[in-house]
């Protein structure tokens with residue numbers, strides 16, 4: 001172990017350089033114009049893994065390619081097998097003008113590395129890859145087989161990965177999946193995340209007149225789709241932060257007293273938190289703490305809102321249409337399809353006859369909950385402690401990783417969520433960064449994890 005850790009220390013600068021090259025690819029999965037960049041990024045990654053001596057396959061899908069990179073298998077002795085999951089796609093960088101340096105020209109400032117995808121998720125799985133490089137280059141035998149599965153569609157719902165898992169079930173069958181794509185509650189405080197929220201996305205569009213109209217000549221005699229949309233959206237949530245869609249809370253599993261107590265022990269300062277987010281005051285569902293609100297309660301959010309004239313100055317029109325992109329965050333035991341049905345039914349009921357409503361459902365992901373007391377969970381907690389020199393906490397998270405439920409259904413494997421992101425990493429925001437101390441700790445985690453998990457596997461029957 002010492003030689004592995006020494007290798008990681010000695011080569012850190014090169015690893016950071018390589019990570020900068022990786023971040024340089026604008027692999028924005030949501031934008032069709034970047035299709036070629038995703039492919040180039042995946043090919044670069046394939047080459048890199050190949051040079052590390054991994055057995056590599058780049059698999060095409062109707063969407064973006066999926067990379068598989070496995071440690072070479074030796075015939076005979078069967079070792080435990082773990083999957084390391086990550087994603088090379090990133091969120092759109094817009095608005096560009098709010099970045100202090102260009103999002104795809106990574107910049108190092110002290111112990112921060114700025115760039116879109118630095119934390120979510122390139123930097124995080126890079127740490128695991130480099131830990132495996134250290135094993136290989138120091139001639140240290142890994143106590144398990146590993147397969148890296150790095151996909152390019154996480155940020156758009158992982159829509160092709162689930163079929164891919166089904167088709168490659170035999171070779172991907174594993175004892176557990178390791179994922180570093182979540183966060184830590186505070187610097188220096190590592191965490192094992194045992195629950196993620198699910199998600200359901202939809203877009204709605206209200207159409208009024210068949211063209212933009214002069215608002216003076218016609219205003220007053222026809223409905224305004226932008227206003228109608230605002231009125232509609234305003235009815236989806238009340239002043240107490242409760243979603244007002246009938247049936248929405250039907251399947252929500254209540255928090256146990258035990259969990260509420262545990263969540264209360266996590267670090268939290270309301271005023272600091274509000275200042276950090278730049279809001280004048282916090283807002284959330286009444287009766288719940290902010291940690292509960294953001295990790296264990298469902299929400300509805302408007303992600304984008306579009307209508308009418310957006311250029312300089314004014315233009316007096318009644319816009320022909322107005323649209324909104326919405327997502328709902330779901331908690332156990334809500335289901336994306338069922339929730340979307342509740343929402344659509346409610347929207348139809350609320351839409352006035354003066355406009356036409358179109359709704360299209362987008363990606364969806366189920367919420368995730370896993371036992372934090374399994375042998376693998378305990379083993380990862382030990383590895384976290386060794387890597388960070390600090391006792392880890394158990395965490396629920398509010399974000400979503402769509403594929404985790406498919407890992408369970410298709411491969412029979414639970415996911416160990418060992419996040420390396422800090423609260424101020426700005427994922428999905430301008431000036432995303434990854435903390436280089438966490439990068440180093442993440443590599444140490446990648447070093448300590450495999451002996452711990454391999455030992456745990458000896459005591460855990462594989463689920464088939």
Ligand code: BES
Pocket residue numbers: 120121154155156157158181182183196199363365397398399400401402
């Ligand atoms: N890494 C995040 C998920 C995350 C972040 C989980 C922080 C827990 C804490 C992931 O890349 C992500 O952003 N997922 C999307 C999925 C969606 C677009 C289907 C999300 O949660 O919005």
Ligand code: MN
Pocket residue numbers: 091120155427428
């Ligand atoms: Mn993300």
